[in-house]
Amino acid sequence: MARRVRKRDRLRWSLLYSFACARPAVLADDEQSPSLQGPGYSRIVHCNQSQLHRKTPLNYSSNYISTTRYNAITFLPKALFEQFRRVANIYFLLAAIISITPVSPFSPMSMIAPLAFVVGLSMAKEALEDWRRFYQDMKVNSRKVSIHKGQGEFGYTPWQKIRVGDVVKVEKDRFFPADLLLLSSSYEDGICYVETMNLDGETNLKVKRSLEVTLALEDDEAFRDFTATLRCEDPNPNLYTFVGNLEYERQVYALDPNQVLLRDSKLRNTGYIYGVVIFTGHDSKVMQNATESPSKRSRIEKKMDKIIYILFTVLVLISLISSIGFAVMTKYDMPNWWFLEPNNTTSLYDPSKPALSGVFHMVTALILYGYLIPISLYVSIEVVKVLQATFINQDVLMYDEEIGKPARARTSNLNEELGQVDTILSDKTGTLTCNQMDFLKCSIAGVSYGVRASEVEIAAAKQLASEASGSPEHHDDTEELGEHNVGFYGTSGIELANGITCMVEKSHKPAIKGFSFEDDRLMHGNWANEPAASTILMFFRILALCHTAIPEHNEETGGFTYEAESPDEGAFLVAAREFGFEFCKRTQSSVFIREKYSPSEDPVEREFKILNLLEFNSKRKRMSVIVRDEGGQIILLCKGADSIIFDRLSKNGRLYENDTSKHLNEYGEAGLRTLALAYRMLDESEYSAWNTEFLKAKTTIGPDREAQVERVSEMMERDLILVGATAVEDKLQRGITPAQVPQCIDKLAQAGLKIWVLTGDKIETAINIGFACSLLRQGMKQIFLSITNNDLLTHDANKAAKENLSMQITNAFQMIKLEKDPDAAFALIIDGKTLTYALEDDLKNQFLSLAVDCASVICCRVSPKQKAMVTRLVKEGTGKVTLGIGDGANDVGMIQEADIGVGISGVEGMQAVMASDFSISQFRFLERLLVVHGHWCYKRIALMICYFFYKNIAFGLTIFYFEAYTGFSGQSVYDDWYMLLFNVVLTSLPVISLGVFEQDVSSEVCLQTDSPSVRFPALYQQGPRDLFFGWYRIIGWMCNGLSASIIIFLLNITIFYHGAFRAGGQTADLAAVGATMFTCIIWAVNVQIALIMSHFTWIQHLFVWGSVVAWYLFLVAYGLSSPTISGNAHQILSEALGPAPVYWSATLLVTAVCNIPYLVHISFQRTFNPLDNHVIQEIKYYKKDVEDQHMWTREKSKARQKTKIGFTARVDAKIRQLRGKLHRKVSSLSIHTDLEPWFFRNRFRGHLHAFSETVSASMSTARCAGEAADECRDDAAALTLKLVAIVAILVAGVAGVAIPLVGRKRRLLRTDGGVFICAKAFAAGVILATGFVHMLHDAQSALTSPCLPSSPWRRFPFPGFVAMAAALGTLVLDFAATQFYERKHREEAAGVKAAAAAAVAPASADEEESGITVILSVAPDSDVGSEKDPMHIVGMHAHAAAHRHSHPREHGHGHGHGHAHAHAYEEGDHVRHVVVSQILELGIVSHSVIIGLSLGVSRSPCTIRPLVAALSFHQFFEGFALGGCISQAQFSHLAASLMACFFAITTPAGIAAGAGVASSFNTNSPRALVVEGLLDSVSAGILIYMALVDLIAADFLGRRMSSSVKVQVASYAALFVGAGSMSMLAIWA
């Protein structure tokens, strides 16, 4: 019947394939089991009728998988979307769109081409990556599997063709193509073995069993008529559950995970299996599990975004300036420019609508200055990172020969983050150890057997030995040496027995994997002679029987190897084999063991019938088998965690309990994994009664089956008799040389990294591993945080536990605080249960700060979730970069949570690796990954980004400056092509080569292992401290760019001003100037990058100099192209520029001048303040390391970060001990909740007492540090404020100066009435108070600090003196500058006069209405000059009077505006205004710089904050005044704009310079205090002078003030309020 149906189906298929989905379902759904109808349990599978699943109701997805992100159609839109999610790209896209309109300053080509290039490159990368994924998918999809094709015939089909319901046959060592229901296997009992490494990373085999009913389907023919219906859960990602039932031959059978074979696991040890496909393709559990690891971004990149935002702000700002300038020019000047036909324009240049033109111009300007934002930055960084990742992948020194896996950078996003790691969170198992188990010791019947020392013991003893000898060189000595040392682990109070240490033979016999046991009492059958021989026999039988392993016959050796669920089990079986109990065969119901009681005997094969198997799980922590031996006796054999077993012992079974538990502790402390073994004899009747119940439980259908089985098992596993315990060693990871892990940890610690261990192990094991890895050492104070179980009610218990923990933390804190010994180290050890409390919100910060103070932190018994939570706590709590490293599935959370996740691709499979960002095959490679690659990548990326911003600022700003000379019209001096090529071609390769190849020091210096054993891991600290990408660095580079742009522009403009530049008399045109300027830029930036680089391979040379050559080549080629393409640049190099010496000499000059500031800076730094890498470079350069070995070794040891963990710390501790300088007691403090707090306090008092003396002695130094911390001083906050100040003051200045300039209506200035003056008075008050109250006080406290030597500093009131000197200096400067300017003007005036006199014709006055001749106009000017002289002399005596002239700014906003017309009439000429405004400009500018400086050097946010407001205010009014004057003076617009711009930038520049000065010294040293104090005094003096003389005297004693009583009163009030409120601030400051 079934066959007929199928036949018909096939027919239908062949004919009506395309309409199949329209057909109704053939089979109606019949009764369903009730539990499988709800939501989530709706899947129905018709076995062997896959055609049914191609149609609508049951049309499940095919087995085709695709992990690609795009396909051919979606690629373009999706990838484009991804690209334009970046802010910078959006900007460039908009620019490109606008470039098609006439608003654009460039041809569309020059905007679109770079964007297309950059985006295209990124997209190409995406496409390539996706292609690789696609290729992988295709490989998987086209794998072949044998499938039932009908009529009992099987044939091969690609995986992707498989449908739900198909019957497949999978052969040995093949992967399952989909999630299958196991029907039968080559074993008659329907079991099969499965390796699930790809799923959960576990290497051991798992047994799967088919249902009994399907066992009959054991050959191909049997499937001819097979049909069944399966109902089960819907696709879900849960790997370990499966709920479903099978309806077969009208009976319903329950299914459980045991019958399900998951896709991507592998069939092992089984010939073949038959199975029905349940879940295909993306429905399968493994695919459901595949989630993309969260994408992480490095800190540098985040910071880079901020810089881009800053640049955007600058861009908008200069665009604003430019468009305001343009609007002004268009309105006032454009109508006069007949050559532009102003009456015939589009709205872009319409003089009648200047505002509109201004708005249009804003868009133009935004595009034009877009070169500030490096378009190619992202793509260059991407390229660089990919190459860096390639280097990581290709590093042979990180390749593990044994496993055969190189290191992999799975994401290239985080390369540079590797150089900034602060804390490493490490898993223990598998990370520090290699997850390979060796049977090492056992305790049977209360006697401990096994003499070989564990690796942990060896390592610890060895290190103890070297500690004793006090030299690290013994470190690599043979194992034996170390083992002679006794009495280790003072803290734990356990001694390693003398006798057992020397047992390791020098000639190892061929090692048996998994067996390192050594004890003649048990070996070679000698056990029979032991007193408790029968117990020993039982012990061995338990080892041999109680497991789920399968023997595999090894053809070569004739012996057996075992495929076991866990490595421990394998080790047990090997041990049993070696003891003479060889497990040789397993059937469904029996286990066969070849027993050999003595070496001479022949083995006897015994059969044990397995009656029941009570499986292991992590909740039960035990497993048992119930066997019937040949004598018919039923025995329950059990092995499990000691605590579990001990709870279940019978009264007479506790004979060996004490001894055994003692041994277990010893083993634990030796770093071994332990299990206890026990057995129970059963009566036939008892067993059968239980068995029926057990069977009932097992056949229960429904979710509570598990609980049932567990309950019934529990009934049997009691009244046990203890036999003994096993101890298995989990070996430490080793590399080529032993003890690589401790060494690596040591070096990482030296590099200043903190290491936390998060492990699931027992506390004892963890501590011992800690000792072995040098994370703990003798003499370290161990702080245990633990909470014992209280039997109180849960609520109370929670609360009590928390309080308790809080107290423990506080106490521990106190202990650390009061520790007088600077070398004392603390270790924090906490268990999982306590951690749950410690991680709660109210305690976690307390806990974290305690943990940060401890040298090492070990968390034991933590769950995967807790690992992730701890990681998050550290990451968020400290704000530092964390690195999570682990190898197992339980580490995934931690790896994903940490800033950087590193997976160890060792034995435990791939899950951690899949979630990680980097994978390495051994822990020890972490060292190279971080200290070499991380350090390099950090520096490279940091340098590269800084340089990027430098070059783009240097280039972009020149365009802006040139704007001012073109009437802000948006004309660029460069050809479109130059600009197009700048970012994309001409400067991109050198910077990429910098990012890829730069090495400040060679890798061997970074760490390295061999010969001169050169290492400076401390260099690594440059990363975590962010030395190369701090804000000061970035701003420094930006300033460098700014100066370069100014130099390039000004020099070129001046050189090519208007004279001929060729011997042939030709003058330079736009194209010639542009090309020359561009040449200068190319040279300057390339020489700059050459100066940055410290490592030149031929590649760098090629790129850097190649770029320069490429520019010339381009210029020649461009010149040769048709003039319709090249325009005025036609033959520019070959004809115009090339033969002109001016061109070449300008290039040389500009290149030199641009780079001299950097060169001076770096030379200065290297001379006075070299960085570590500079010194080391020098040492290497002069080969001093070779000549002066001693020095080198000494430095190398000093270079280590002061570390409290690691091997080195041990040695250091020992040395200190030997010197006897410190009387440190070894103390271990274990705080338990049940201990009286008093106990702790008493002990604690002891410490207190002992240390009190020293504490008081060190008080004086403590105060130095304390005071600095207490004050309101926060460099970071101050810097932020300074940045804010720069922007705020810039804006205020621009606004102030622009208003009168733009307005140019006197009417506007009238607003300066009362409010204006009062506001100014208020600002004056604020500044005055700042000087007197804040600055002077700060200076005072800095210079009288107790940290300074009293001899000069406290014997003379320096602050006041310096302030006075500064005030006088300012006066002199003020005077001198004014004099200079006035003289210059007099000369100029005289020159004009002379010229006028020489002229025959009467000169024409500029203003038609005035009609005054030149001669007339000159005369008053000279009068002004002469008139001024005596005034000035007077001014020396009376500030107020002098000020009126030296700083006629007050004329500006004071009577200058009020009486502007009067002046004009009095003096009769605007020349007066010219002089006034120029002097004003000079005065304001010079004092702006100084004020800016004084703000810049201040380091306390409390002073800066009000100062920012006051100065912005001040700047605004000054700008207003200056603007007024300038507009009165009627300069040309160009000159006016220049003056205005110059004014606007000076104060911000001063602040930047001040910030630079302030940053150049260290905060807490005495020298810094002196510098700071002096700078504060100077700025106090300046501020006081400015406030009193320039502001108050000028305003209050000026003419204007006397005019109105109301204004007078108001301004006095404002002045006092300003001064008063600022002084008030000092209360809180």
Place this chain on the structure above:
Amino acid sequence: MNSSGGSAAGPSSGSGDGSAPPRRNSKRPKYSKFTQQELPACKPILTPKWVISVFTLVGVIFVPIGIAALMASNNVVEIVDRYDTECIPASMTGDKVAYIQNDTINKICTRNLTVPKDMDQPIYVYYQLDNFYQNHRRYVKSRSDAQLRDADQANKTSGCDPEKTTKDGSPIVPCGLIAWSLFNDTYNFTLGNKNLSVNKNGISWASDRDHKFGKDVYPKNFQNGVLRGGASLDPNKPLNEQEDLIVWMRTAALPTFRKLYGKIHQDLKANDIIMVTLENNYNTYSFNGKKKLVLSTSSWLGGKNDFLGIAYLTIGGLCFFLATAFTVVYLVKPRKLGDTSYLSWNRNPSGH
């Protein structure tokens, strides 16, 4: 320099491990100096010696260049005469724009220039304009290179707004604002009674004449609109012979600029008085621009350019100063190279 690494990463003894199957080695990264980042490299470091010698070297190079440039600049004799203010009748000074726009007024004006020093031929004649934004975007863009080059492309006037076509739509050749505003003052020089001939050939770039301005392109419809800009062109002369236009079409970079007017092939003696008869046609009065006539000789460096020499001297001097300063510093407070006491861990031992 890169001795290590090669040995460490060379053929490893991994195969000695019998248990390792051969396939494993396939994943082994291939060793090459490139992938191991061990390419031979020079690692220059900035020692005081280098610093001092670099600065000295720059000084040594720059100072002579500066002196040479200054000398060259000093040898150049330059006569600058601003004539726009003078060449205007006293009666018209009140309304200069009206004066210049009135075609009926005779614009001839005479100036006497005294030669300050001997001037050797060739003497270049320039006109200098001030406050004239030849670099304005609207102005720069208003031209058509295609049209200038090829007679067949006379219709390509797309960029020439607003001087594209005449009213009836026929294209203007040469179109655009630049050509339209061509400078039209003329100068005639007489020395004593002798006429100083001004050679106007070869004042433009040869490439412009040969490649950019077609020899078969003749001015068409030029300056016959309502608005008259600057000079007219001889419609019978091909563009590549209209050198004034070619020079003018090279837009200047700055609002103050000089352009070559011609050359005088005759030596002048000091205190010679040259009489210039000029036509003051070009309107700079609208925008307060100055007009100057410049006679200048040239040196190998071009015209008078003191700045270049001064800049070189300054920088050279600065570099000498820096070199000296660093030398002094080096002598007074020498830092031994590779002196380990400067390492961060030695400087502030507590500050780790």
